[in-house]
Amino acid sequence: MKNFKILFLAFLFIINGNLFAQKDDSFIVRPYLQIGPNPNSQSIEILWQTAQVDAQWSLEYKTAENGTWTKANPPLMSEIKAKGINPRYLFTVTLNNLQPGQEFFYKVMRNGSDQFASKGKTLKAADQAYKFIAFGDIGANTREQKDIAMQAFKTNPDFVAVTGDIVYNRGLITEYDSKFWPIYNAEKADTNGVPMMSYIPFVAAPGNHDIETRNLDSYPEALAYYMFWSQPLNGPQKPEGSVLVPHLIANDENRASFLKSAGSKYPAMANFSFDYGNAHWTILDSNPYVDWTNKEILDWVEKDLAAAKNATWHFVMFHHPGFNSSRAHYEQQHMRLLSPIFEKGGVDVVFNGHVHNYQRSFPLTFKPDDNGDIVASEDLKRVRGRIVSGKWTLDKKFDGKKIKSPQGVIYIVSGAGGNDLYNVDQTTDTDNWMKFTSKFVSDVHSFTLAEVNGKTLEIKQITATGKVLDKFVIEKK
Ligand SMILES: [Fe+2]
Incomplete structure (x- = not known):
């Protein structure tokens, strides 16, 4: 005993x-x-x-x-x-x-x-195997968020990559307090939360619910992303009011409080890159206020990938998927404009969120016809994204089992980490999938588990009960 x-x-x-x-x-x-x-x-x-x-x-x-x-x-x-x-x-x-x-x-x-x-x-060195989790659209304080957190915790990852929409609804300090910290930085593991963040680092790409709210006069405790996270500041440097950073709406007092609280992290920390193990990660701000037709910021992405050409793996993470079969957010295609840069830079997998389900594309290349057509918000006050047509090439031979060398970039939407699911009916309605979509599961919450061992990458999509929804392997020569 x-x-x-x-x-x-x-x-x-x-x-x-x-x-x-x-x-x-x-x-x-x-x-x-x-x-x-x-x-x-x-x-x-x-x-x-x-x-x-x-x-x-x-x-x-x-x-x-x-x-x-x-x-x-x-x-x-x-x-x-x-x-x-x-x-x-x-x-x-x-x-x-x-x-x-x-x-x-x-x-x-x-x-x-x-x-x-x-x-x-600590972070892994280039010669060490590791595993990481990717999930997004998490901080909604739902039963499913907590169940996914527990299953993610059980897989014992080395780090977690959050594909944005870290907390709902406005990225507020108090929203982190009620919907984020108790679930991922709990004192102990139980049905309400897990002690993950004290043991391994989380990395995040900011989503619309994290940093689109910039009216500090209405929401003084918004933009908590810039206060709580500590991530590289090596991305393109642009001031407020530029193609990269919208203006704050804030009186002197609210502005001063925010700038002091965020320090040097604002506004730089929305785009950055780093190496983990044998992989290079590029994190981008896909919120539609960013003008991703701007050559200067596109050049930064291109140069960042070129400088990392010796990395075995190249992962990119941002919130709004360019390739999405869901009826929800289908029109927000602006990040497709970066596909040629990803292809040139040897990107293997792009991780997205925003759409609350799981989708995997065929390995693909995409050549946009032009910069696309702007989609405005209902009140015509904001840009919601762009419809971007073009020509794509799909590698339908890649199956991730026998044929493990994809021709093109694989785009994953892993946005079923906690908030309510989108377009549940589309799981079985394959007629309503775009042709670039290979897998689509929208009727259950899930997260992505990636295991990297040298030149082998295995990706699984896993539910809160541990069921494997999808699995594929990429091998490099
Ligand atoms: Fe979102």
């Missing part, structure tokens, strides 16, 4: 990662990992949020469980402030000199007393 108890406690430890629970009043958001502005396989950022400004916070870490604790540099602190919410303080510690792809141990202390401890995992 005693042995059983020890085993059970060990199991809880493995599942939860946390060495001991934090005291309730310590954190608004428990410590979570981020790849930070300069991702590499020896470093990681650890962030936490608290209401206490006067406490002395510190962090210690070790690379082996029986090793000795090392004091990290003191945390950097920034204030997050917006009209209508209590100020909170964001603490950030960067750990360097970690072992690539290995577990490490860390504990966070307040005034010298332990508040939180967990294992963490």
Whole structure:
């Protein structure tokens, strides 16, 4: 019986990662990992949020469980402030000199007393195998979101890539508090949430529900994406009012609070790239206020991919899919304009969300006829996207089983991570699929699990009960 108890406690430890629970009043958001502005396989950022400004916070870490604790540099602190919410303080510690792809141990202390401890995992080096999850349209606080989170947690990924629409409805600070942190950064694994973010980093592409709300006078705590995430700032640099960044609507006070809270992350953090393992990732802002016909920003994507030509895999992630068979959002085709650049840059897979279901395209190449026709919003005040016609070539020989060398880019919509599903009837109604669509599952929530082992990539689409909806393998020579 005693042995059983020890085993059970060990199991809880493995599942939860946390060495001991934090005291309730310590954190608004428990410590979570981020790849930070300069991702590499020896470093990681650890962030936490608290209401206490006067406490002395510190962090210690070790690379082996029986090793000795090392004091990290003191945390950097920034204030997050917006009209209508209590100020909170964001603490950030960067750990360097970690072992690539290995577990490490860390504990966070307040005034010298332990508040939180967990294992963490660093980014993989180019010669290490790894697995990641991609899902989007998640933070809606639904039963399905939590069930998908639990199943994703059970697959023990090395990182999670969020394809946008991180929280609904307006990317607010308080929406993260109710629909995001409790589910992915929970204290322990149960039916309400999982302790994933304290152990592995999440990376996100911003969706429309994350950063389209820019009226800070109506929604002062919007654009929380720029406050809570810590991701590279190496994308195209353009100011407000440019082809890349719309104007804020904000009085002096609301503007000042936001700019101080976001710091250098605004507006740069919507487009960026980084390497993870043997893959290069390019993350783009597909919100339709971005003019993706602009040569300067297209050039950035082209150069980014060219500079990463030695990477084994090239993944691109953004929110609005260019190739989508759903009746919902079908007209938002503006990201098709980037297909020739993706093809030239050797992109293997594009991960999207926005459409709340799962879709996989045939490997394809696409040549747009022109820049397409602008689709306006109903009130004619906003651009919703573009209808982009053109010529595509589909590789229907690729089956991901016997024939594993695709001719073209595979586009995946993984937008069934939590919010209500779209066009459930289209799962079986294959007549209403576009010809570029190879798989379409809209009647169940799901997430994408990708396993990368050298030149082999296996992708599965998995439900909350672990059922595999789709599976294919790509192999490189
Ligand atoms: Fe969306």
